Amino acid sequence: MSSPTLPPSESFKFSMLLSDTRYRGMSLQVITFIIFMAIFFWLVDNTIKNLALLDKDVSFNFLWLRAGYDINQRLIPYTSDSTHGMAALVGILNTLLVAFVGCIIATVLGLFVGILRLSKNWIVAKLMSAYIEGFRNVPVLLWIVMVFALLTEFTPAPRAFKGAEPEATMLFFESVAITNRGTYFPAPVLAEGAYWLLLCFGISVVAAIYFIRYANKQKKVTGKSLPTFWISVAVIIFPTLILFFAMGQPVSLEYPYLKGFNFKDGIHLRNSFLALTLALAFYTSAFIAEIVRAGIMAVSKGQSEAAASLGLRPNKIMSLIILPQALRIIVPPLISNYLNLTKNSSLAIAVGYMDVRGTLGGITLNQTGRELESMLLLMGFYLAVSLLISSFINYFNRSFQIVVR
């Protein structure tokens, strides 16, 4: 009996590095890595040479030098004597403010439009799809300058509010003034004892949360459902309201009023902020509406039919069956749209809003001539925000994905 002979083992040949699948992957990676590093070092080398030619160095000391320019909207104390680092921080906060307010408005609008787009009402559905197509197919930069033009050109000047028979009047019981210099809202003023109110409000919210947990537990044990919503609303509102009047109304509103040629007091929202936020919110809401619609439509019809055959009512079907499944599909692209909104807020420069691109990447960069450092910091900021958000998306996907195999 002859033993099975092994095929003669091939001796290693140089050409096998490219033709043999055992080695090809490895050699391909080595080549790629060498090319990549070569390009990288070439770029670094060029940068060093160029910096030497311009007699510059790389240093971030400019962040601690006096900035010397004013920023008209600031959330933290800042004067022209503050440092460039402070200016960057003010810019970052302004960016985050636009992003935060914009995301909230965009989500509310987007949900609203997306659900109405699925309405059986023909005219409403068509109107909503016109809204979506209109905002999605025109550049956001154009929307920003258009909203800005609308706010500055078609609103009355503050002096139009003057006189016995003014041309313009304030809205909402003389509390909100829309002018071409911005919109003025009443500002809350905290008197002594207001902190007790806040404390009371906080305790009420915690109590309401515990109540909802208790009600859910009861529902699972006994099958009876309590009127959770109304009770929790009452728990949140009434104690604070009673305390508010018992303590003699420690929180009051400070109304804006006309003084000279401008409004004084109250909260002043500049047109640049309003235009940027509103335009970004409208634009993003059109995308969110489509995501919401796609999410709802992706839940198969059998789900709602099965729920109906179990005897659930339409609103229960929506809240218990469709939405939980649709949310799994909706949330990741929703969050990446928030990210897009944040990145698009860098268009602030078109309306002169001082975001981080306007302070760090704009005036600071021009004044100090530190292009490389400023741009690195700017990109670092945006990268940090986006990596944070995308890691959150990944976490969400991992925890809510249906496991296939």
Next chain:
Amino acid sequence: MTKIAFVRKKEIPPSAPPITEVGLIGWLRQNLFSSWLNSILTVLSVYFIVIILWDFIPWAYGGHWNTKSLRECLDLDPDVACFSVLTARWKQLLFGLYPAEEYWRPTLTFIFLLLAIVPILFPKFFRFFWFSIIYPGLAVWLLWGGSFWSISIVYIGLTLGALFFLTLIRRYLKNYMIAAILAFLFTAVFFLFISNPLVGLLNAILPFSLPFVESLKMGGFTLSLIVGVTGIVASFPIGILLALGRQSNLPVIKMICVGFIEFIRGVPLITLLFVASVLLNYFLPPGTNFDIVLRVVIMVTLFSAAYMAEVIRGGLAGLPLGQHEASASLGLTYWQSQQLIIMPQALKISIPGIVNTFIGLFKDTTLVSIISLRDPVGLASTIRADQKWNGIYWELYVAIGLMFFIFCWGMSQYSQYLERKLKTDK
């Protein structure tokens, strides 16, 4: 005894449905007034549409088209549109600062563009694909001008390289890799040493050139289309490669692709454009200075390639694993299975996302106005800076918005058509 049993012998003719269920009234009841909530929504929507149109139609319909300035418009009738700004400046909006006597060149390029995309969009005309291949060179020559030969030499060189490769494979060599390397070397030698003298020779024999137009003169929709179309065409293959790289099981390649994609997607396009206009000089050898439009195109391409890669990765992830396994069990190589099995299906799934990326790219071309190139949005402020048209907003914005809307909406309609056409399941 009377017979009370009754059996109908003849069928009763069906009675007409109630008038409230058919025709216009039926449609209205079903679609607009099915419940009180719906009725309220309908009334609100109609009210909204009416007040918008009530203002818009007289404004647009009565608009002036032939005045000399905004002042003149306001003197005639301040309540209607002043479209005269478009009459006076439409050339600038379309062509930017392109020399007036050369307007035929961008126009012809645009017409050729329409002709060149027909074979790609509609397979019926695929036999004209050769035109789509020569179009890029033709467009560059028409837009920027210069000698005809200096552009066509690129085509000549590439064709010679391909012929060289094919001859090697057919006659002399078995190994594709070595043939490819040799053909690459051949082409490199051609471009380094032969092409320049050859261009000079051809220019001497048959001078055939257009006046040169520099990049800064490009503007308006011509610029948007240059950046947009080049970006779209170039970002698609790069996006596919990046997506494959990200899915690859070679760690180094995967890491490079992931790093690139995440970096590009993490920063706003405007910072990248800023890098292109300010910082790029730091990264290149001292003294290099290359065309600003080209820099912008490269940045926009890289930007949308990263997004494209993610969209295609979504399509790849959407394919059942069985497809990969089945193609491997048929004995197909990696590239064969990508080309024949994986990509056709993955791309089909990701059509909506791909087209959305294209639309996004085309809209993002407006951002070049921030690094002071003259795209339509940038031109709008240039036009307003003119004394005659100072204070004009809506007429310009509506016109620019409408142009973008037509292009973007057209793209999305085409993607829906393609989706319906490629649909294989019900």
